[in-house]
Amino acid sequence: xxxxxxxxxxxxxxxxxxxxxxxxxxxxxxxxxxxxxxxxxxxxxxxxxxxxxxxxxxxxxxxxxxxxxxxxxxxxxxxxxxxxxxxxxxxxxxxxxxxxxxxxxxxxxxxxxxxxxxxxxxxxxxxxxxxxx
Amino acid sequence: xxxxxxxxxxxxxxxxxxxxxxxxxxxxxxxxxxxxxxxxxxxxxxxxxxxxxxxxxxxxxxxxxxxxxxxxxxxxxxxxxxxxxxxxxxxxxxxxxxxxxxxxxxxxxxxxxxxxxxxxxxxxxxxxxxxxx
DNA sequence: ATGGACATTCCAGTAACTGGAAGGTCAAGG
DNA sequence: CCTTGACCTTCCAGTTACTGGAATGTCCAT
Numbered sequence: 001x002x003x004x005x006x007x008x009x010x011x012x013x014x015x016x017x018x019x020x021x022x023x024x025x026x027x028x029x030x031x032x033x034x035x036x037x038x039x040x041x042x043x044x045x046x047x048x049x050x051x052x053x054x055x056x057x058x059x060x061x062x063x064x065x066x067x068x069x070x071x072x073x074x075x076x077x078x079x080x081x082x083x084x085x086x087x088x089x090x091x092x093x094x095x096x097x098x099x100x101x102x103x104x105x106x107x108x109x110x111x112x113x114x115x116x117x118x119x120x121x122x123x124x125x126x127x128x129x130x131x132x133x
Numbered sequence: 134x135x136x137x138x139x140x141x142x143x144x145x146x147x148x149x150x151x152x153x154x155x156x157x158x159x160x161x162x163x164x165x166x167x168x169x170x171x172x173x174x175x176x177x178x179x180x181x182x183x184x185x186x187x188x189x190x191x192x193x194x195x196x197x198x199x200x201x202x203x204x205x206x207x208x209x210x211x212x213x214x215x216x217x218x219x220x221x222x223x224x225x226x227x228x229x230x231x232x233x234x235x236x237x238x239x240x241x242x243x244x245x246x247x248x249x250x251x252x253x254x255x256x257x258x259x260x261x262x263x264x265x266x
Numbered sequence: 267a268t269g270g271a272c273a274t275t276c277c278a279g280t281a282a283c284t285g286g287a288a289g290g291t292c293a294a295g296g
Numbered sequence: 297c298c299t300t301g302a303c304c305t306t307c308c309a310g311t312t313a314c315t316g317g318a319a320t321g322t323c324c325a326t
Contacts, residue, residue: 014271016313035322045260070259074251076251077248080245080253081253102221102225109214112217115209115210123199127203136302148283192281286308290305293300294301
């Protein structure tokens with residue numbers, strides 16, 4: 001199977017696949033006589049794994065770890081679970097951060113008439129508010 | 134006032150301040166005889182504005198626009214409000230994205246025993262799941 | 267023959283910093 | 297005066313995950 005077809009099946013871009021190969025994230029496929037990459041089904045599985053994990057927000061390094069666990073018959077599922085739950089914590093952190101931003105912004109927006117006049121509590125507030133830690 | 138003190142008051146790093154100056158985001162301060170940057174109170178205000186806006190997740194370019202509105206006596210507050218609400222929309226999008234990730238991850242984690250055995254539905258799922266659009 | 271898919275290497279851009287190196291001057295305190 | 301830390305500039309490059317472009321081809325199916 002050529003890279004174009006693999007890209008389609010994995011939901012990735014062929015350049016991205018070459019990128020992943022170049023950084024050693026995924027294994028190198030066989031080569032046909034033409035020099036074209038010749039992907040086996042297991043290669044597609046690996047790439048699909050990467051694509052899924054990326055979509056879930058795992059970094060390339062985290063995915064590298066996940067793939068290592070996937071390949072390791074002697075792994076403990078606790079290691080996998082730990083990685084996932086750590087990632088959830090990061091997401092929770094980000095969710096809180098964004099929610100706080102949103103709250104502040106909505107608060108500011110509500111105090112703004114949003115008309116043709118120049119008076120703007122948003123701008124006033126931005127230049128006065130001490131940055132929250 | 135020297136850059137170190139300004140940095141402290143604005144809640145920014147002195148290198149970051151020089152960076153903002155280099156990209157034309159903030160105005161250049163006067164210079165003392167020594168060649169040191171000599172910041173006035175209005176400069177501190179501007180930098181504080183930038184720091185506040187960054188903390189609220191606005192990009193440098195968005196802040197550039199906000200600063201332009203701040204400096205424009207003829208602005209309409211509707212322009213400011215539009216910028217802010219657009220930013221809130223982006224945040225909402227990101228919040229949804231993160232929440233969806235979290236949901237999937239928690240679902241996967243719940244199905245994982247997290248013990249010494251190698252069986253892991255998380256890994257299985259990652260290699261099978263078709264990436265959601 | 268043609269057009270699209272594929273190959274490689276090299277370079278660089280994206281956003282917002284931030285670090286390091288190199289080579290200084292300035293200012294305050296001991 | 298000496299010392300130490302703050303300040304100055306320029307230049308280069310790293311971070312993360314791609315992704316684009318250029319250049320220069322070969323391969324394959326119609």
